[in-house]
Amino acid sequence: MSDLNSRFLQAVADSKQLPERPDNMTLLRIYALYKQGSEGDVQGERPGFADFVGRAKFDAWSALQGTAPAEAQQLYIDLIESLK
Template structure:
């Protein structure tokens, strides 16, 4: 796992973007929400852990797959990508 530690400024900007994402005027489409979820999880927790959810749990499986696609990305880069993605909404 690449886990470069985020700076305090990056962490503050990430936290602000998280707060802002909860107050958007319109709800993003499902694909955007999935991308935001994956970036949030990679930025806050690092690489995905645990087993892939079963076929019958569609939502959890989609979330796990999106997060797993970011495996190896640094936490700092995921935070920056999340911030930029939220700014674009």
């Protein structure tokens, strides 16, 4: 396992132990960076109009399209560190 990947996995664990719950925009950023870092570019269709949460998550992830997974992992690590 690479050093970046192990630090990413540690940041994922740390994200569950944050001192306070981040605001919704930060939560979307955390979600999008996690998905881009672990799965790559967004797949599938955008959720329907009535699925507000699913649509927001899809849009946040889609905004990172083309970002290398390693770069997304580092951005995720940096974001979680800033929230500690």
